[in-house]
Every structure is written in structure tokens, then in C-alpha cells.
Amino acid sequence: MNSASYHHGNLRQALLDAALLLIRQRGIEQLSLRAIAREVGVSQTAPYRHFADKNRLLVEIAIQTFNELAQHCQAALQADASTPENIRLCGLAYLHFAIANPERYKLTFGQSIEHRQDYPELMAAGMDSFAVLLDLVEQGIQDGSLLALDAQLMANTCWSTIHGFASLAIDGFYQRQCLTLSNDQLINNMIDLATRAICRQPPDLMKNTDQ
Amino acid sequence: MNSASYHHGNLRQALLDAALLLIRQRGIEQLSLRAIAREVGVSQTAPYRHFADKNRLLVEIAIQTFNELAQHCQAALQADASTPENIRLCGLAYLHFAIANPERYKLTFGQSIEHRQDYPELMAAGMDSFAVLLDLVEQGIQDGSLLALDAQLMANTCWSTIHGFASLAIDGFYQRQCLTLSNDQLINNMIDLATRAICRQPPDLMKNTDQ
DNA sequence: CAAGGATGTGTGCGCTGTCAACTTAAGGCC
DNA sequence: GGCCTTAAGTTGACAGCGCACACATCCTTG
Structure with a gap:
């Protein structure tokens, strides 16, 4: 493979990688197809050989993110733990992932992707991660x-x-607090409350639950 | 006031109204400052006399939406109802508002507004509605x-x-179902579960709760 | 070794947000 | 009433965007 070849070799993945990089650096709102191409070092229309349009590229990233998220949650489960405890672990892993990858999370769940209903693979990936x-x-x-x-x-x-x-x-609705995972306690408490909603015998929460 | 006056008279509010109209028609993503100006019938730079930039106009709409949302929730409360029941009514009103005004809700809570932390009035409006x-x-x-x-x-x-x-x-993660409020039952059940999380003596939910 | 499909380039259109310089109308002051 | 400041709206321009089209180049396969 000559390095300065006319053909890139693996442009599709390179574009996805560059997109992730730029998203991490400047956020989704600022992401442009031209900037991605610039980052990779190809012409601005080259991406169209691999993605129908910008939206389709975002869909691809969202699918990958869904899969990673599901994997991350699945990996957090413990075979010998009770089901409520595993639900707690799953939720915790989910939040860790979301807060560690805020821009990707926003892309995956937010409005950046248009007409998401029109992409069955995307909807399927979402369902799959929900299935955990x-x-x-x-x-x-x-x-x-x-x-x-x-x-x-x-x-x-x-x-x-x-x-x-x-x-x-x-x-940013909670400003500084909560966004750092040093503040695990609050997240833990919230997840405890969430699981309490569906548990048959809710666990004692902190000292004063009194029930 | 001559009708075809050089000065509009109340351009600021007219721009906000037009923005709401266009958002309702075509969604936030498609909203452009120029389209708003076109809708009102002024030049494309006229809005800059009233809003520092596009983001500032969106912030204004979000603030108004926060206020309406809070008002809507407050109005749903009943003086003679128990607190958990009022929380239920509040949540129900919140969901009604959100689903009845999806584009405005997305604008208010989504990524369309950049650097929302930099707008104290916006954050304050958010806090105020949360205060309910x-x-x-x-x-x-x-x-x-x-x-x-x-x-x-x-x-x-x-x-x-x-x-x-x-x-x-x-x-659109729930596709057709849930988005219509004809399906009130599901929303009601979900809100029941949510309040169950924090109630001292959780209410009996449906027939089989068995506790 | 020729053909042809896959992959990348160059150019251009219409749209966008925003800026600088200009014009117009309105209101206060002498 | 005339003047001058100032707010309000216009015009024209710039760079960046997504995307469409025609063209160039390379790899593969017969």
C-alpha cells in the first residue's frame, strides 16, 4: 500500500473515527461533513461514496454507540447477584457510560439524527440495548x-x-454537581429510588425510611 | 400608525411568534433566522436589532416555555388532594404539555440551545418550573x-x-404507541410507579401487586 | 491486458448565520 | 419649527455548510 495513494483503503471507518474525534472535541452541533473529510484528508464529497448523506453517518455512529452501551451494561451484571441488585448495577453502568461519553450519548438519543424511525437497523439497535x-x-x-x-x-x-x-x-441542568462521578452517592441514591418503584419489597433506603 | 411603515412597531414579539409557528410547522432543526424574518416580512438582519444572535432568540422561547410549563403544572394541582395525588396530577400535566408541544419541549430541553449555562435567566426559569x-x-x-x-x-x-x-x-423511541394521549392508561401507570418510588406507603398498583 | 465498477476529485448551487455600512423614522431640545 | 441624536430596519457581502453533478483514477476480474 503506497501511503499517498489515490484510494484511501479504509475510508469508511476512518470517517467514523474522525467523526467521533471531532464530536468529542467540539460537540455534535459543530460537526460538519466537510470537517470530517478535512480531518481525514480527503475531498469534501468523498464521504458520499460511503454514506448516503450526513444523517446516515450519524445513524452509523448511533448504532455503534447503542451496541457499546448494551455491552457495557451487560458486562456490569453479576451472576450471583439478586435481580434488583443487577438492575441497580445495570443502571449504574448505563449512567457511567452516558456521563463518560456525553456527546455520543446526545448524538444517539438526541435530535441530531433526523427521521430516526426511517432506519430500522437503528431502531433495532436501540431495542437490543433496551432488551438488557x-x-x-x-x-x-x-x-x-x-x-x-x-x-x-x-x-x-x-x-x-x-x-x-x-x-x-x-x-447541564444540574450544573457542576452530579456530572462528576466523584458524586457517586447521589447517583446511587437515585438508582435505589428508581428500583424501589418496581420492587415487591422495597429495600430500606438510608436511615429514615421507616418502613 | 401607517400600515406599511418602515418601523414594524412590535417586531420583537412578532419574531418570537413567527419562530413558534415555524417550529410547529417544520421542527426546530429546520428553523432558520432568515426564515423567521421572511415570515414576518422584514430583512434578514432585522432580528439582530432585538436578539444578539439566533441562540438568544431560542433562549427567549425556552424561557417562555418553561414559564408556561410551570403554570400548566401548577394549574393541575387540587387543594383538597393528597400530596402524592398532587404529584401524580403534576406529572400528568407535565406529560400532557410535553406531548402536546413536542417541538417546543425539544427546543427547551434539547441541544438546540448552545451554552445554556451562560444564560442565567434561562437557568432560573428552569429552576422555577422545577420548584413546582x-x-x-x-x-x-x-x-x-x-x-x-x-x-x-x-x-x-x-x-x-x-x-x-x-x-x-x-x-420516537416508543413509535406510534404512547405518543397519543388516547393511551392515557400507560402514562398513568408509569406515573404511579414513579410516585411509588418515593411514597412512604406505596399505593396498590393494579390487581396483582400482592403487597 | 483490456474493461468496467468502485472509489475519490473539482466545481458549483442554494442555503445558512453573521457582520459592516448605510438609510429611515421618531423624539427631545433649543 | 428646525436640528440632532438615536433606535430600527436595509443592503450587500463573506465564509461555511449539505449536496448534486461530471470527471479522474485505481483495482479487480475476465
């Missing part, structure tokens, strides 16, 4: 640790809480 | 209907759940 939580909830229903309600309902509630917190934190 | 919920939670702690935990923690948890659900629903 859904499986846990179904397991909890069966082993009796969770309420005997609709699994989708309970999983969605948990997901909403975690996603809502991640979004609010990332978008 | 926070007050309820503090009241619930005092009257003993809620857990004796940190009020900020519990209010944040509730807010995260509701905001998370609104975001996911608006961004």
Missing part, C-alpha cells in the same frame, strides 16, 4: 423480586428515569 | 406521605422519570 434491562425485569417478575406488573411498563419506567437523569445531567 | 415539583415533595416530607429523604434527591428522581419518558416518547 427488559430481560432483567422479566427475570425479576419470575423470581418474585419485582411487582407482577407488565414488564414493558416497568422496564420503560426504569429506563425513563435513568435516561432522564443522564439527559438532564449532560445538558 | 420540589415544593410538592417538601410538603410530602412534612405531612409524612413521602419518605424522609433529601427533597432534592426525590424531586430529581421524579423529574428524571417524567422528563425521560417525555424525551423518549417525543424522539
